[in-house]
Amino acid sequence: MQLRRHSRKPLLFLLSSLCLLVGGFSLSDFPPLGMGTESVLISAVSDGDTLRAADGRRIRLYGVDCPEKRQARGADATAITKRLTLGRTVKLEKVDQDKYGRVVGIVSLDDGSVLQEELLKAGAAWLYDQYCRRPVCIGWQTLENTARKRKVGLWSDPVPVPPWVWRKNRSH
Template sequence: MLKKSLFLCLLVLIIFIGCNKNETLYKVVGVKDGDTMVLLSPDKQSITVRLAEVDCPEKSQAFGQAAKQFTSALCFGKMVKLVGNQHDRYGRTVGEVVLENGTNVNHELVKQGYAWQYRTYSKSMELAMLEQQARQNRLGLWQDENPTPPWNFRKEEKTQRVEKKVKKVKKPNKKRRSRKHQDTVAF
């Protein structure tokens, strides 16, 4: 009996501590594009966050500006919880952003048709289902007949930049013959 009472008290204490755990909240102070934002920590440190497992159209791509506006309307100026602390090659924190009301910004972007599930980095069945529903309902970018995934768009842009550089380098160098040389060659 004593063991059961002690166990029950311990369980209640663990639950109480878990529920009262102070979670750090950040203020959204900037939205760079649909899946990248700037958060301000309680100690006034700026943190650039790349939303995990999703990929929005690039700003110069169809629906890129709409994705940015959607993200801004959803969370700019609001307090959010940041889940995750990995960093990408650009030094951005990669994670999920959750509003105080529990709305997961990453999931909401996919659900409303403003992002793809980034399958290279995500195996989430929930995100896959949200994307499929958005496609079926032709929401956001799914209004297009054949939307280009942002990873393909970036790859194509990079290829075009490289080709442009190669063309500049391969331009034939038109050397002018000196007048003296031209005179001696002509018979």
Template sequence: MMKFLIAFIFSLISLTVDPPVSITGRVVSIADGDTFTILTNNKKQVKIRLYGVDCPEKKQDFGTKAQQFTSKLCFGKTVIVQVKNNDRYGRKIAIVNLPDGKILNKELLIAGMAWHYKQYDKSREYAELELKARGKRVGIWSSTKPVAPWEFRKNGRRQQIQPNKRKSYIPCSGVTRAGNNCKNNASEGGRCWQHRFKTTS
């Protein structure tokens, strides 16, 4: 009875879990260290985002080096993409097998060109690869205070929002009837809207 119950449970799991999807294609463009595009045999372009790792953004230290590292390993080559899922941008989140059998995701961690993206992956192997790279102080870990790309993106969004919250203060050059300096904010011509339309104070 117990064996039957276990077999029944496993049959239900097999019905609800999607089988892994594998795509083969030639890498035709590299966006950055962890994102690139492949061209499948059906001439369809598919954007790939590497699973479990996060490379520095282009404007960060080692951002360009991470992009060059990925390009050196896979650009123009045929790779096997093991799709885990899709992200909100329509990219395939995947583990990528290189022609020599190595896994691109791991190679980036080994070379210190990526962080282990622990928010989305709990792999002990990936965590250990990052720790080893940190210990050797290779790639991003050679920096004194490396900034994780997710923190860099968060700070970037804050900087875009803050300028809209505050308007710069420019003191008005006009004078009040009492002979005091006007304290209003000047908008054009060094005067506030009240003094702009007055020829005399």
């Protein structure tokens, strides 16, 4: 008996149609699926969204932007990331590489939780919707909205300044 291989075209058509129906997206709006997942030992944390692997690679968290170290709430974001990752082995799903040579990825912790989600729930990060284009980002937006409503972390500040605005103001 010979098994028939199913074509992926109907599945891609279905996904493409669903994206268009739900939000006017097409599959081309999303980056290609991950470049692979690997276990990585975290040896340093630069700030809330930037880590260093024991092999020297720098890792930038995909889809979120934490306050900078010298920015209000930056120390909080850094402390959360250190507490959850420093000296631990995490799963890194590589999504891209940025212009600074950092691996951009999604970091899963040893308990199965996702670092980006933990930061959003704690009010320690913004969803970086300019770059967050994967379907998971929809759920991440919900986590940020919930933290905002509950006034958790940076959302307890009267006027929290997004890091991209803070960086732009500092460069002038």
